[in-house]
Amino acid sequence: MADVKIGAYICKGCGIGERLDAKQMMQVASRDAKAHLVREHEFLCNAEGVQMIKNDIANEGVNRVAICACSRRSKTDAFNFEGVAITRGNIREGVIWVRPNTEEARETTQEMAEDYVRMAVIEAKFMTPPSKNTEAKYDRTILVVGGGVSGMTSAIEAAKAGYPVHIVEKASALGGNAANFLRRVPQKSPYANPEDSGVAGLIKAIQADSKIKVHLNSTITRTSGAPGRFAVDITTESGATATEHFGAIVQATGFHDYDANKLPELGYGKSPNVVTQLELEKMAKAANGAVLKTKDGKEIKSVVFVQCAGQRSSKEGHLPYCSGHCCSTSIKQAMYFKDQNPTIDTNVIYSDLRTPGTGGEEFYRSGQRKGVTFTKGVVSEVVNGSDGLDVKFKDLILNQDVVEKADLVVLATGMIANSGVNIDEVKQDEPGEWKSSPESVLNLSYRQGKDIPLLKHGFNDSHFICFPYETRRTGIYTTGPVRRPMDLLQAQEDATGAALKAIQSIESAAQGLAVHPRVGDLSFPSFRREGCTQCKRCTVECPFGAIDEDEQRFPVFNESRCRRCGTCMGACPVRVISFENYSVDTVGQQLKNINIPEEFEEKPRILVLACENDAYPALDMAAMRKIEYSAWARIIPVRCLGSVNLIWLTDALNSGYDGVVMMGCQKGENYQCHFVKGSEIAQVRMSKVDDTLKTLNLEVERVATYEVAITDIERAPRLINDMAEAVKKVGLSPFKF
Amino acid sequence: MGDMNVVKVEAYRNSFLKEVEANVEGGQWVKMCMQCGVCSGSCPLGSAWDHPPQELFMMIRAGKREEVLTSSSMWMCTSCYNCIVRCPRDLPITHIMHGLAHYAERLGLAPKNQPTRKFAKLFWNNLVKKGRVNELKLGVALYFMNGLVEGIKTALKMAPLGLNMLKTKRMNPLEYVGGHGIKDAAGLQAILKKARAIELAKAKKA
Incomplete structure (x- = not known):
């Protein structure tokens, strides 16, 4: 890669020009953050503004573009330049839309914007435009x-x-x-x-x-x-x-059929005339249209179907889930009998009849029309009776215990993967x-x-x-x-x-592109072998099993298997894993380079690390609704909370931040993390943060980790404000210089 | 399981359902009930029924012939049509209720002292005589529906109202003696007789 040449572009459209001092921001970009070229524009995302950036890339050799305008989630089509690294300073959704337009707020709002300009330029400095994945292979089979x-x-x-x-x-x-x-x-x-x-x-x-x-x-x-x-x-x-x-x-x-031998109470194994749906299917297939007979050669005149046999049950050895097809299957099988001879009695005993799919309800009705009896009830026992089988059940509509005689009992057992x-x-x-x-x-x-x-x-x-x-x-x-x-x-x-x-x-x-959820991402993780301690955390924690180990226990990255979440990067205790456009430095340097005011100014700083999939969009939407939040917040989007390396936290606290808020996705059984395990792993890591805080002699209230959904539009800003309140209570950080 | 609640083994066979289908107005719809219970929940008198419609349908499917036909439940229906409007399966529930009542009556199984059944009979007998309902006669007959003593008590209680109606010419006492009717009452009775004959013939065939 040639020399780094950063172009910083400050947009004045969408009211940014009226609310903020663009000249001041330009100075910050060039003097503080050392952008090589700084320009402002009245309306950066229009054809002229975009062309201006393209010209700089072509003629001035700009290869890092820091766009200080709207959120990185907006105008992605306009600000899409090949072969360069792009960063975004969010001074619209991140600043002017979440701050009141008042004289008192002007100073802190301007400070906020200047920090985002700094962060965008610094991030660009530590980024490399992704190069081609040399591992890319194309086998079409x-x-x-x-x-x-x-x-x-x-x-x-x-x-x-x-x-x-x-x-x-x-x-x-x-x-x-x-x-x-x-x-x-x-x-x-x-x-x-x-x-x-x-x-x-x-x-x-x-x-x-x-x-x-x-x-x-x-x-x-x-x-x-x-x-x-x-x-x-x-x-x-x-x-x-x-x-x-x-x-x-x-x-x-x-799938394979649930082992019905686990259901002796329903007569399976005790009578040959208690069968599973799959077994009846085989019987019917073998008969191929001929009259179905019991195992002892008797013509079948009455059939009882027992739904949810050993499934949708919390009993030991039963399946807790619904297999979804069995109600329709029983209707179908009852029709095998009814279509052949309408005088055969068929009774489907169900607790909740569900026939999913477009035609499900029609098929149920068709069964009713053909005279299949549907009984809401729970079967307790199937035993050999004097003449055929006795099915004991409780009719839940009539609230009575019943014994019904049947020649054949069919159990609707579940699917096992x-x-x-x-x-x-x-x-x-x-x-x-x-x-x-x-x-x-x-x-x-x-x-x-x-x-x-x-x-x-x-x-x-x-x-x-x-x-x-x-x-x-x-x-x-x-x-x-x-x-x-x-x-x-x-x-x-x-x-x-x-x-x-x-x-x-x-x-x-x-093409070396990532698949879901960072579809099209060209970057992939690389690691510095010299620095690796073979701790195996990356190989264990990768939610996608993308990392293997060689015989010396060094990680072997498989780029095409990687989803680019950065969980390995967050896990690495020696910080040797990075992406070209996302690394310990691209985030770490951003948070280190913002302006921390002296203690006497009484302006706290709160670092917010927000998941780019849910929390960050929620904050963007809050901004669109003009929901205000504290001017002390500095928000950095992360690919996944799993990619958060603890060094960012210690760096932030050491450089004088007063609070840190981390927003990831819902974890656990009903997880919403795009990377499945990322937010969960992050929460485990963060649970140990209290000890770190104590060794630094800091209050535990200064770090908070939350599960934020994309719909938490009002809650996300509130969480930031809560931290601002908490900081007010515990006081400013003693680590300011 | 020796308790009284245990139903005989021929339960849950299609036989009674088939009988209902053949003899009861709307009976062919009974098998289409999906036991959602919206009818029972919608019935303004539902709580007064021994067996709400949904339950009656299940009883038919469970083969409880005696219990269904001797039940007073379907006699409780006031034809408000709430159930028909709401039934997701489009069952003509009101019609089926009257159909069941009618069939039970025909078989002589309907509960003898059920008040709505009694009222229905009074109304009918009153109506067919002259082709018009004689309100005065019907009213008085209702007072005495449950015996002489109660009839006199009710009549005395209602006397001031009757006198007021007389004064304002809202009631003609002479109606009690003759009363007006349609032109050809005998013709009407002939029509009804024929209709009944057709109905019975149909039932016999089924």
């Missing part, structure tokens, strides 16, 4: 693990988009669980009758597609690499192993001692474990609502019932989405 409906759909969709696909299937045939289905719940209007399962059609489409290669009777014995360059060992039953190369992976390993090994429970192989595990699905050679981390109840997922399809392993996407319980229609839609995500990941990896 997609690996689909699992040949069920989800996997086949993903493969077909990816192939349609022009990408070659390999399917690895453990069984001897494609189809998965759905291959056993006689019919499926209807997916088309009028949603009245069960329809063809569609499995045969999918298999035919795959066989006809020259882009799709199928490996049957095969498992994966090793997966290494990163998006764009995965190397996968595919081993057949006979033990023959071939290594194939892929750009991205879709894991569609589906085929998610491989739980890496939080299984011991990891040490570097150099990696061995393939037969329980694992992917057999990742990653330092953090062989399979994808689980979210809840054994399912592989990221945030259900905010980030569907995402997993915590970049370039590997889970889909179908391995991600969350779902029915066939949902699985097919899901699989299409996963195929798109895989394609996106391949194309991004090829």
Whole structure:
């Protein structure tokens, strides 16, 4: 990189010119912060203003651009210059919109703006424009693990988009669980009758597609690499192993049935005429339209369906969740009987009937029309009676205990994800001692474990609502019932989405670009090997398992796996990890270079480190609503609270800040962190801050960490004001010089 | 489970539901109830019913023939139509209630002393005689609905009101003797007789 040449640009539009002294800010930029070139403009984001900056880049050799205008979240299209590092001084949303336009406030408002100008220029000084990722590779082939409906759909969709696909299937045939289905719940209007399962059609489409290669009777014995360059060992039953190369992976390993032997009270195992839904499906498929008979050869005249068998229950050994498809499946299966012979009595005993999906309610109605009885109740016991089975249940509408006779009882048991090994429970192989595990699905050679981390109840997922399809392993996407319980229609839609995500990941990896959530980010972490103490914190804490270890326990960064959150940077005790455009210095120098007034001036300074995904936008929105907050605050956006290195805190307190407020996202079970674990890790680190404060002889009130959601528009400014109040109470910091 | 609440094993069969479907106005809708309970919650008299509509529907599906048909519940319906308006499944609940009452009456299972049933009978008998409701006769008949003593007591209580109505010519005492009617009362009775015959024939066929 050539010499650093910083251009600072001060905008006077949007009322900035009237409220603030631009000349003064220009002086600060050139004299204090040593910008090489400083200009002001009446309206910086218009064509002329942008052209002015472009000219400076072209003619004056400016390679760092500090734009002191609106928030970094505004006008990103206008202020987008290739090949240079850009920083933003937020003097609109960060200053004039959150301060009153009064004579008394003028001085402190001006000070605030000048600090943001300083910070923008200093940040630019310590930044490097991101260079190309030399690790970027482009392998267009997609690996689909699992040949069920989800996997086949993903493969077909990816192939349609022009990408070659390999399917690895453990069984001897494609189809998965759905291959056993006689019919499926209807997916088309009028949603009245069960329809063809569609499995045969999918298999035919795959066989006809020259882009799709199928490996049957095969498992994966090793997966290494990163998006764009995965190397996968595919081993057949006979033990023959071939290594194939892929750009991205879709894991569609589906589900297996809950073990109904855990439900002896419902008669399973005690009578052959108590079956699970999946077993009835197989029975119906085998009969293929013939009259269904009990195991002892009697014609079935009455069937009871027991919903939520061993699921949606807090009992030990039961599943706590709803599998989502079972109500519709029972309706479908009751129709198998009713369509054949309307005089067969079918009773679906449910506690909450739920038929999700567009046609769900129509299908329920169709079942009612066909005479399927629906009873709100709870089954307590199924026993062998004098003539068939006795189903004991409580009718919750009529509030009575009932015994109903039935020839066949069908249990709606739940789905359990085929998610491989739980890496939080299984011991990891040490570097150099990696061995393939037969329980694992992917057999990742990653330092953090062989399979994808689980979210809840054994399912592989990221945030259900905010980030569907995402997993915590970049370039590997889970889909179908391995991600969350779902029915066939949902699985097919899901699989299409996963195929798109895989394609996106391949194309991004090829260009060295980050995927969700910092889509398109070119930067990636680098580390100074000489300074590393091999403490392994980065490899352990990376929420995406992007960092491996070599045999000497030094971290091995895999750029394409990295999501650029900076959690490794926040973790590193010796501060050797940095990004070109985000480092310990880009933030640390900003906070060190603001003007700390002498103690007698009685102007405290509060450092606010705000997550760029939620807290910072919340503060921006507060500014748009002109919600005022303390003029003592200096806000620095961080990629994730997980990227906050404790040195920033000690530096801030040592240089005389009176308070520090940290705003991250909600952590825990219903986390909202874009980087899944970032805010949680940050909170753990910050919980130890009190000790640091005590050694510095400072009050613990001076540092506060909060969970702030993007909707906390009124709360976020209030938290800053709270700190201002707290500082007033405990007094100014003794560390001012 | 030896308690009285235990229902016989033929419960939860479709047989009674089929009987209702064949004989009760709107009966084919009973199976479409999804037990949300909006009808029961919407009924202004719901709390006075032994079994609100939703429960009656479940009883039909559970095969509780005797309990449903001898119930006083459907006789409580005042035809306010709140339930019909609110039913998310579009069930004609009011009609089904009257249909059930009607069917129970036809079978002779309706509760004999249910007051709304008695009123309905008085009203009907009053109406068919002349084709017009004789309000004076209907009013007096209602006073004596529950016996002579109570009838005299009520009549005495209402006497001042009656006298005031007489004074202001709001009531003609001669109506009690003859009363006005339609032109061809016999014709009306013939129509009703024929309608009844058709209905019974239909029921028999079912």
